Amino acid sequence: MNKEDLKSLNQLPQSYWLASTDPTDYSSLSEDISVDIAIIGAGMAGILCAYLLHKENLSMAVLDAGKILGGTTSHTTAKITSQHGLIYDKLKKQMGFDLAKQYADANENAIKQIKDIIDQHHIDCDYSPQSAYIYAEDENNAEKIEDEVKTASELGIKASFIDEIPFPISIKAGMKFDNQAQFHPRKFLLRLAEIIGNEGVRIYENSRAVDLEDGEKITITTEQGKKVTANKVIIASHYPFYNKPGMYFSRIYTERTYILAIAAKEKYPGGMYINAENPSRSLRELDTKDGQLILVVGENHKTGQGRDMANHYRNLIDFADRIFTVEDIPYRWSTQDCMTLDGIPYIGYYKQDTPDILIATGFQKWGMTNSMVAANIIRDLIIDGSSQWQDVYNPSRKNIIGAAKTFIVENVDVAKHLISGKISPLPENVEVSPGEGKVFEHDGERIGAYRDEQGKLFLVNTTCTHMGCELNWNSAERSWDCPCHGSRFTFSGNIIDGPAVSPLTAENDVNTVEKIIKDEF
Ligand code: FES
Numbered sequence: 001m002n003k004e005d006l007k008s009l010n011q012l013p014q015s016y017w018l019a020s021t022d023p024t025d026y027s028s029l030s031e032d033i034s035v036d037i038a039i040i041g042a043g044m045a046g047i048l049c050a051y052l053l054h055k056e057n058l059s060m061a062v063l064d065a066g067k068i069l070g071g072t073t074s075h076t077t078a079k080i081t082s083q084h085g086l087i088y089d090k091l092k093k094q095m096g097f098d099l100a101k102q103y104a105d106a107n108e109n110a111i112k113q114i115k116d117i118i119d120q121h122h123i124d125c126d127y128s129p130q131s132a133y134i135y136a137e138d139e140n141n142a143e144k145i146e147d148e149v150k151t152a153s154e155l156g157i158k159a160s161f162i163d164e165i166p167f168p169i170s171i172k173a174g175m176k177f178d179n180q181a182q183f184h185p186r187k188f189l190l191r192l193a194e195i196i197g198n199e200g201v202r203i204y205e206n207s208r209a210v211d212l213e214d215g216e217k218i219t220i221t222t223e224q225g226k227k228v229t230a231n232k233v234i235i236a237s238h239y240p241f242y243n244k245p246g247m248y249f250s251r252i253y254t255e256r257t258y259i260l261a262i263a264a265k266e267k268y269p270g271g272m273y274i275n276a277e278n279p280s281r282s283l284r285e286l287d288t289k290d291g292q293l294i295l296v297v298g299e300n301h302k303t304g305q306g307r308d309m310a311n312h313y314r315n316l317i318d319f320a321d322r323i324f325t326v327e328d329i330p331y332r333w334s335t336q337d338c339m340t341l342d343g344i345p346y347i348g349y350y351k352q353d354t355p356d357i358l359i360a361t362g363f364q365k366w367g368m369t370n371s372m373v374a375a376n377i378i379r380d381l382i383i384d385g386s387s388q389w390q391d392v393y394n395p396s397r398k399n400i401i402g403a404a405k406t407f408i409v410e411n412v413d414v415a416k417h418l419i420s421g422k423i424s425p426l427p428e429n430v431e432v433s434p435g436e437g438k439v440f441e442h443d444g445e446r447i448g449a450y451r452d453e454q455g456k457l458f459l460v461n462t463t464c465t466h467m468g469c470e471l472n473w474n475s476a477e478r479s480w481d482c483p484c485h486g487s488r489f490t491f492s493g494n495i496i497d498g499p500a501v502s503p504l505t506a507e508n509d510v511n512t513v514e515k516i517i518k519d520e521f
Helices: 005-008 044-056 088-097 097-121 139-154 185-198 310-325 365-383 403-423 510-518
Strands: 035-040 061-064 130-135 159-162 174-181 202-204 210-214 218-222 227-235 252-264 272-276 280-286 290-302 326-340 344-351 357-361 437-442 445-451 458-463 472-473 479-483 487-489 495-497
Touching: 035 044, 044 061, 044 185, 044 365, 061 445, 088 097, 088 139, 097 185, 097 365, 130 139, 139 159, 159 403, 159 510, 174 445, 185 202, 252 310, 280 365, 290 310, 310 326, 310 458, 357 365, 437 472
Parallel strands: 035 061, 035 227, 061 202, 130 272, 227 357
Antiparallel strands: 130 174, 159 174, 210 218, 218 227, 252 290, 252 326, 272 280, 280 290, 344 357, 437 445, 445 458, 472 479, 479 487, 487 495
């Protein structure tokens, strides 16, 4: 793909992490089984939970809705950091020094632990020690950086000021964290999956969990109707599909991010960089067999709520052009992650009174170390009954300053989409060109139409199968995205991201709709 191709976005996105590793081929669950621990979701958090727990002589099964490590883990920037934006001073002010220290320690420990696992199993995963940098382009954030360096240092992190970065960007202030790292997440985790699979952990692909019943034992039902009975269940499925009785749908929202992998004339100077402002921008390099690539990342927005989605990639190209001589853009992809009300993931008991159901979600786009943290906390809660880091991540934590306000804002936004999606005016011109997706109305029903490059029309009912919000077309990924809780569907209606567990229906006959378009417009 070259730069001009990308500007017109006439090719589908492809993640470098997926393109540079072999696809997996685990079987789906074809019979009812009973295990000590069942893990729903085989992303980084699920595989690391299984890795730590399989050493405890427990029978285990890991279920994934699609391919293992195929979701957020394969679309990350793969930075192993305790630097998660400007978080520590805010955390100290919101939750106090002790809980801020828990967060810092848990993530610093995770950095070391990932390296130890790599070394122990001699995993070739392009691991590279790096420093992580945040830079501020405005005065307000420069002051925040000053506070952040002070607080991070108090918490035991090796943090220092910088006043310039090796790019043509004028900064007001910056900070550096030492002893951070980057790697290839799929190379690392595919090997770990292989190791635990060889040691008895049962891993199933294409086995979407659609129901969970709590009782003396917990029963998971897959979409094929197979049952997994377990003593403990870990929900590590990104956005939890199970909502009884934790009300996670009211306290998680999802955000999308866009990534370019560019080849540049200049040699990348090393380091992982992120700005303190909006729109977000971050940079890191990766060495591939075809030479060095630079990841150019940013353009966050809530799922289903971007404007011209393709424009997000174009903005990143413009940013890259200002810094580098861009020679090629071989990969581009996007991702989404779950965000919490106070910026800290929910890791621990699903609810205070569900000691046998545990959850790990809301990683805030810092999923590499937070997945390792999740595995540690969940392992310790199950095996030892407590964890040294459980309080700061406790999903049932209360009294967090600012959280209530955010809660209301986020939910007003969601409610607006539940209601207004049904009555928004629809476009009058319903011609659907190749590569284009549109929503139109016929007989009081909203129909989503996408026409592929060969002229074939795909139709879906654009009401989300999760809780009935109206979906928006994502022109960059050619998907139907839900603005409420982040479910995403392919143009033909299959699920890309939950919490939805049912595909979109395509009730309208294509020939009829072609005729409607022809006759009525
Ligand atoms: Fe909840 Fe669509 S994801 S309504």
